[in-house]
Amino acid sequence: MTSKFPSVIPRFRESYTFANKDLSKWFPGHMHKGMKQMQRKLKMVDCILEVHDARIPFSGRNPNFYHLLTAVKPHILVLNKVDLADVTSQKQIEQSLKEQGINKIIFTNCKDQKDRGLKKVLPTVTDLVTNTERYNRVESKEFHLMAIGVPNVGKSSLINMLRHRHLKKGKASRVGALAGITRSVLERIKISEDPPIYLLDTPGILAPSVKNVEVGLRLALCATIKDHLVGEDVIADYLLYWLNKHQNFSYVQYLGIDEPSDDIRLVLLKTAVNLGKTVKVLSSEGSWVQMPNLQAASSHFIKGFREGKFGKVLLDDEFL
Ligand SMILES: Nc1nc2c(ncn2[C@@H]2O[C@H](COP(=O)(O)OP(=O)(O)O)[C@@H](O)[C@H]2O)c(=O)[nH]1
Ligand SMILES: [Mg+2]
Structure with a gap:
């Protein structure tokens, strides 16, 4: 959306400078607390749906988490809010992310029930979990998914959309509980009959990784950091x-x-x-x-x- 004006273009800043460099204020500390709990839950998880904002495919994802946990589990990066994102360079985005070791990437719009990306999520999960030898599990036929990501990227929306797709098929949408390890009970939603796939209904909230001011400001623009903090x-x-x-x-x-x-x-x-x-x-x-x-x-x-x-x-x- 570039408009043709004005006749004399004023000089604009070529880089962004911001005096207050205390980025620690932009991290809400409470988000770190959920991490331990999440780690426990993740033991039961067979595939991780990491949700992030397609307007910032490179900024703000939590690399510690990725290396610690997601690297050992099948992982799909869902780049959501594609309705707001310019993805004319989708191939290049995917290529750059592949260089970081992220091989399964799906672009979604959780505001659109008919979105093509959303339709790809479950088949990709099934393919990844059942056909990848490394992850092939013999013990159980059922598998569990968990949505993770920084706040406000659309984790809950994705869960609802996947749940809705399942509901539409007219199958029983039992919300079952699975007794988990160490006193915790996992609330889960069945989202596929065959193979039986469950989604943990509490998303894992990650603290965004704010490496520098610009990353922080992009995260803030996309509403993943509370406005008042910035x-x-x-x-x-x-x-x-x-x-x-x-x-x-x-x-x-x-x-x-x-x-x-x-x-x-x-x-x-x-x-x-x-x-x-x-x-x-x-x-x-x-x-x-x-x-x-x-x-x-x-x-x-x-x-x-x-x-x-x-x-x-x-x-x-x-x-x-
Ligand atoms: N435009 C747009 N908004 C979305 C999309 N997905 C979610 N949202 C909105 O983003 C906000 C945060 O979504 P939510 O699912 O609560 O994010 P969560 O914090 O990651 O669980 C809500 O206002 C949603 O309506 C999307 O694909 N496109
Ligand atoms: Mg949520």
């Missing part, structure tokens, strides 16, 4: 930087401003005025005055991105 003003500024760098000026019309700019304050000010959003602030004279609400403008801008208003994007394009 700051909506910072997320909005990164969004502006990214769009300008890609000559994507569709935000100008969306925000109702007159021309592209790389100055986030100016953009947010104009946006807030357009939206008619104000906030009361205490002036130095001690009186309350109405000022444009920059926070509301940031939220509006970020929301536009998340709804795909600026077209399909590949935030990680420089990895190709």
Whole structure:
């Protein structure tokens, strides 16, 4: 979505700099706690569905987890939200991921019941578990899947979609429990009759891997890190930087401003005025005055991105 304007293109930032480098604040500590529990559950799992956001196929996946656990289990990387992602370079994305040892990749849109990618998930699982000698298990005919991934990438949506597909066939959709190891009970959903495939109905939540500021900001843009941890003003500024760098000026019309700019304050000010959003602030004279609400403008801008208003994007394009 590159629009033809303006006549004089302003100079835009060529790289992103951000003063606050304390990335540790962007990791919610509680996410690490679930890891041990997940590790126990994973012993029962025959195939891992790792879900990630197709707009950031390279950023934010948790490599520790991958090496620790998924490397010894059949693993499928589900790149979800493909409806929002620019995957014209799908082949290159797959190639780059293959170089990292990820061989099974499926692009999905969990908002679309008829999505072709979704239809591929179970056959790929079945193929991987039953036909790969390395993983062939003789003890049991049933197998268990677990969805893992960083927050908000669509793990629950995927589980629901797979469950729904099974329900549609009119078979009993018994939600069974399986007594697991060490006092835990696994809640599971049957999603296939033959072969009997179960999905653990609690997804494994991973902490995103935030290697640097840009990765963190991309994760934030895709809503995998809580907005307040990073700051909506910072997320909005990164969004502006990214769009300008890609000559994507569709935000100008969306925000109702007159021309592209790389100055986030100016953009947010104009946006807030357009939206008619104000906030009361205490002036130095001690009186309350109405000022444009920059926070509301940031939220509006970020929301536009998340709804795909600026077209399909590949935030990680420089990895190709
Ligand atoms: N556009 C789009 N949104 C999706 C897709 N899958 C999930 N979502 C949305 O992303 C948000 C997080 O989804 P959820 O399944 O709760 O993610 P989880 O935290 O990984 O379990 C929700 O608002 C979903 O509606 C998708 O394929 N496309
Ligand atoms: Mg969920």
